[in-house]
Amino acid sequence: MDKKKEISMAVIKRLPKYYRHLAELLRNDVDRISSKELSEKIGFTASQIRQDFNCFGGFGQQGYGYNVKELYNEISKILGLDKRYSTVIIGAGNIGQAIANYTRFEKFGFDLKGIFDVNPKLHGMRIKDVEISDIDTLDSFLKENHVDIGILCVPQMQAQKVADTLVDNGVRGIWNFAPLDIDVPETVSVENVHLSESLLTLVYLMNDLEK
Amino acid sequence: MDKKKEISMAVIKRLPKYYRHLAELLRNDVDRISSKELSEKIGFTASQIRQDFNCFGGFGQQGYGYNVKELYNEISKILGLDKRYSTVIIGAGNIGQAIANYTRFEKFGFDLKGIFDVNPKLHGMRIKDVEISDIDTLDSFLKENHVDIGILCVPQMQAQKVADTLVDNGVRGIWNFAPLDIDVPETVSVENVHLSESLLTLVYLMNDLEK
Known part of the structure; x- marks a missing residue:
């Protein structure tokens, strides 16, 4: 909780962009994506992406990339989109x-x-x-x-x-x-x-x- | 010219806000305003405002504040609003x-x-x-x-x-x-x-x- 308080506005502003791109990957039936591939898609550097996700506790395993569905659900939850x-x-x-x-x-x-x-x-x-x-x-x-x-x-x-x-x-x-x-x-x-x-x-x- | 190239996106994003507030001051017949008064109005610190204006060569004289009409015209020109x-x-x-x-x-x-x-x-x-x-x-x-x-x-x-x-x-x-x-x-x-x-x-x- 305290950790969340420290998240910068810059990271927060990037979250909806991650969410949008992950939704698109899901629609295209992509199961797994590396930070490098995600980087090419979104236009942020791979290290930026890893750093952003680490703010929220980190998802994905070294060398395996991210599970798209899990990452999408996590970011939904972080954004508060699990509620109406x-x-x-x-x-x-x-x-x-x-x-x-x-x-x-x-x-x-x-x-x-x-x-x-x-x-x-x-x-x-x-x-x-x-x-x-x-x-x-x-x-x-x-x-x-x-x-x-x-x-x-x-x-x-x-x-x-x-x-x-x-x-x-x-x-x-x-x-x-x-x-x-x-x-x-x-x-x-x-x-x-x-x-x-x-x-x-x-x-x-x-x-x-x-x- | 080279100077302008170095102006950060953060400063650029603040320019339209200055422009809007100065237009409002003009409508209210305000001739002159200090960076402190402008600060209270816009919500940026006075030193931020002075620093921003310095990026463009600086307007206003120490102790006299800014001439609203001049500042408005300058910012219009910087934004490119002197053209259609x-x-x-x-x-x-x-x-x-x-x-x-x-x-x-x-x-x-x-x-x-x-x-x-x-x-x-x-x-x-x-x-x-x-x-x-x-x-x-x-x-x-x-x-x-x-x-x-x-x-x-x-x-x-x-x-x-x-x-x-x-x-x-x-x-x-x-x-x-x-x-x-x-x-x-x-x-x-x-x-x-x-x-x-x-x-x-x-x-x-x-x-x-x-x-």
Whole structure:
């Protein structure tokens, strides 16, 4: 447990990539893979991969490589994908609707319980099986339903207020698409997807290559 | 110029954040700000901020803080936002449509020139002023039109093939939403938005807090 606390953000950010590649190997019926082969596939060095896996106690035997199924299950468990998570989306604009329609998340174990928006024209509409409700009902919905993750797709100006409502009602994780660094207590996890920042980074890199 | 080559990815990733906060200060008519005040706003330490700005030659005078307008303009220029960029979106599913509808990007200087999809039902539909075309016409479109950035919103299995078409036609930047690490020559920049990986990171962080 103490060991886990020391795991760096860099390692954590690589875990979902391992998970994705291992899922692909499983789909292709690959039973066993060496760190060298995995390295060629993922693009991290073999020693990086061994070091990362050692953070979690190490899998695989010297000279035999890794059992793909076991490694996949271990990483699932480390990521917490052996459980299911209930989610709500706040903000049913373009991004909110795109996320609601993204079937991949259901397969990972994420159950969308509600969608909320300020726009009355959207109320009552359904995305897949979930109705879009008035954002004013978010607080009471959260009091009556257990929700693990709030997916924040509202404009910048509303983001902090909605985040506060989520936090006050015990939501433990916020996936934040609003272009704002929200303030939350240390007991709540936030992962930002700041699309504009990502696009601006791309432009910087393109221009830098030309210099 | 040589100096710029040494700028670390960590600094580069912070630039869009500076840009966003400075734009907000400008909107609020703030003329001048100290690294300490900027630090409280952005959440990086003041010494981090001074160090970052020094990478680009340094702005601001000791004891006087930074001129917000000047700093904003400088960072715009460093990011390459003093130019405009023509873009195409490939894949008009949920994410592709969301990006096409995102008006913020136009303001930054990104002009959407085309949207391409494999699905005949979408062909001829318009998102804002841009028609969705058959993906089979992408290659000839790119030969006839200058495109700087390709926004890749196709499924994993198609992503590499589309990326190759973009690269072969001189596209210099790929903003990749497909859950795949695409292979491109060193002369092409790629910025990934891997939504599933971001969500899995959030879940890891949530579970880690509970330990």
